[in-house]
Amino acid sequence: MRTKRQNTVLAVTAAAVLSLGLSACGGGDAGSRDEGAAAQSQGQAGGTAGGTGGSTTGASTKGASSTGGSTGGSTAGGSTGGSTGGSTGGGTAKTAAASKSSAKACAYNDVKITAAKADETPTEHITLTATNTSGKACRLDGYPLIAFGPIQTAKDVPAVAKSKPAAPVVLQPGAPAYANVRIALGGAHEDNKVVTSFNVNLFAGTDPAEGSVVVKAPAGGLAVDEAVAKTGYWTYELRNGADEF
Numbered sequence: 001m002r003t004k005r006q007n008t009v010l011a012v013t014a015a016a017v018l019s020l021g022l023s024a025c026g027g028g029d030a031g032s033r034d035e036g037a038a039a040q041s042q043g044q045a046g047g048t049a050g051g052t053g054g055s056t057t058g059a060s061t062k063g064a065s066s067t068g069g070s071t072g073g074s075t076a077g078g079s080t081g082g083s084t085g086g087s088t089g090g091g092t093a094k095t096a097a098a099s100k101s102s103a104k105a106c107a108y109n110d111v112k113i114t115a116a117k118a119d120e121t122p123t124e125h126i127t128l129t130a131t132n133t134s135g136k137a138c139r140l141d142g143y144p145l146i147a148f149g150p151i152q153t154a155k156d157v158p159a160v161a162k163s164k165p166a167a168p169v170v171l172q173p174g175a176p177a178y179a180n181v182r183i184a185l186g187g188a189h190e191d192n193k194v195v196t197s198f199n200v201n202l203f204a205g206t207d208p209a210e211g212s213v214v215v216k217a218p219a220g221g222l223a224v225d226e227a228v229a230k231t232g233y234w235t236y237e238l239r240n241g242a243d244e245f
Contacts (some may be wrong), residue, residue, distance in 0.1 A: 103138055105202070107211065112130070113131075123183070124183065126218070130234065136173060137172050146181065163243050181232070184223055
């Protein structure tokens with residue numbers, strides 16, 4: 001009887017142990033499945049996040065590329081503007097040069113010429129001013145051809161070479177040009193003559209032009225020594241050095 005009871009107890013115990021083992025195995029499998037599912041879920045989430053991040057970066061890069069393209073376009077536009085500006089500037093310079101070269105030589109009746117004494121005592125120099133009164137641009141070639149006496153017999157007044165400008169003077173309507181003229185050395189015993197008016201002729205190219213302008217001397221007349229008289233070239237303004245002689 002005891003043996004039967006013992007066998008029954010052993011059978012129940014074995015069944016219980018088996019049941020516990022199966023439960024443990026089942027729980028482990030479930031835990032593994034849960035962990036696998038969680039890992040898979042995390043992997044998908046990570047992949048989704050990675051894909052989203054990649055898309056954002058790609059969009060940003062594309063945007064940056066677009067911005068760069070726009071900037072490049074602007075730069076190219078700037079270059080174009082610069083080229084256009086350069087061309088315009090060059091065209092203006094060429095037009096001005098063409099205008100100067102096409103201007104005809106000033107005739108004696110195209111200009112008004114006046115004389116003024118230099119600010120010195122005694123007077124050794126005068127300044128001639130030629131103003132364009134023609135109403136159109138004209139070119140003053142060379143230097144004033146001055147005759148301090150009868151135009152047929154007066155001594156030619158030579159020009160000072162260092163006064164020659166790089167290009168002829170082109171006068172717009174109403175614009176002036178100047179020439180410095182030495183008339184004496186300021187000595188008390190010079191062979192001077194008093195001049196109340198004198199003649200000025202102009203050049204047309206390298207040759208004297210037709211006609212001449214009669215210029216009235218400043219008040220009191222001019223004491224002129226023809227032996228030492230000399231003239232500078234026509235210039236837009238009197239220059240230090242070049243027009244000092």
